[in-house]
Amino acid sequence: MQHLEWIRVDALDMAVRIWHPGARRTLVAWHGLARHGGDFAELAHRLGPEWRVLAPDTPGRGLSSWSPRPERDYTYARYAEVARALLDHFALARVAWLGTSMGGLLGLRLAAEPATASRIERLVLNDIGPEMAPDGLAELGDYFSRSHQFTSFRELEAELRHHYAGFGIENDDSWRRLALESARRLPDGRWSFHYDPQISAQFVHDTPRDLWRDWATLTCPLMVIRGAHSPLLAATTLARMAEIQPQLITLEAAGCGHAPFLDRDDQVTAIADFLACHTPQRRDL
Template identity: 40%
Template sequence: MTTMLFPRSSYLSIGDHEIHLTTWGDPAAPALVLWHGLSRNGRDFDTLARHFADRYQVLCPDTIGRGLSSWSAAPDDEYTIPAYCGHAVALLDQLGIAQCRWVGTSMGGLIGMALAGTPATAERIERLVLNDVAPRINQSAIERIKAYVTIVPEFASMADFETFLRTVYAPFGHLTDAEWRLMAETSMRRRDSGRISSHYDPAVMRVFAEQFQDFDMWAIFDAITCPVLALRGAQSDLVEPQVAEEMTQRGPKPRLVTIPGCGHAPALNTAEQIAVLEGFLAGI
């Protein structure tokens, strides 16, 4: 196994921010961006990134306000999809990447959708995977997500924190014990008290709670022209079945694949889930 199959950590200056990036694979290989969900970070993709590191330069950023990236002094302006899109384009520009394949989970899918459906940035996205996200998302699921992300609990031990993650993110599907432990270790920070909490800016979730009302990105979705693969967790409450089916009839008319044993959102960490991505990303 070469060093290309191990993660490399770097920090990019983008505007007023320092954005953390985990990179896998050969920098000369085609670029594959894996962008995480609302309260998560780029290390969620370690299993998937390692798999594809022998054929792509795999980029796994931490969105501002999460993981090891900086927090915003203007959260109402910067913890938004348009701002994240600007950071994504700046990241690609700094790395000299004109075009990439994009796999986005939940919020990461919305960023990819916005880039691919906006004329000024559409050519940057060669192929797009939307992992359990849609142009219209179920409001009751938004309320559920608000319930656990707008309150940041604290824990006395890593064992307690990992138990919390296993409960909250059970809809991700099957993770190994090692993957759950990695999630805990890459999701935690110690507070001044020494207790443990999740590693994100609480303002991210406040802005999410305030801004994700009457959400509708159909116009953006309909403008996408690149190939799209839509994934939906079989028990997802975020993407309703009728909305997923409507996606297949509009805009880029993606192929829809339902992932069994998952809700919101499939972790893309099993051989079966990764196999779904293989041919699509290769253009086969």
């Protein structure tokens, strides 16, 4: 991260991590349910100085405010308001959007809504789609509805490596850095993760939405990255997505589950090609 800005949305402060702030082109990179914008550091580095990468910490995560009203603020409708505030703050009339899991569904929503569709110039979904495998979704809901506290930092790192094995991270230094950026110390001296435990409120309070209808309405260039062993985005779902959107570009990330960390050369190269392409053709890797 080279720069940090804050956006005020009502009573919430949202931190936005920025790489290459002077670059000509901009990519909004939005993280998954219990992660934060720092996850995109390696992607931003590998994309290079021609791309300004804006990676917010969704309220309740990372450096952003925790909400006193999780039933209202930890929902996709609220995240969409926060996203519009980000687009307005940086005067982004049209921008490329890359979203991992929750961040991808948020981008899908923005690209489908008449009020914001024109502002999403192209969309990359990282291991998410209009339909999520029920078992994988139930596992996520169960995991994040429970408190996670550890007596030592080593225990926290071990749990992080286990739960996020699907990221496909391949070296100890990256795991240690991820753990350092994901930890917070509790008043009693124990350790926990950076996020507000109440973020699971969205599983209870969010309003169901017809995501397949949203997917069918999209008109911007589209790319989907799927972890080869994803428990959330089934291969059959991706095939149906391609039938509905025939120009869809797909990438299967070998050795990954949910969700590829986007830190490997083949993943970043495919994303960079898609972002730079004015008339994308199907590309299955």
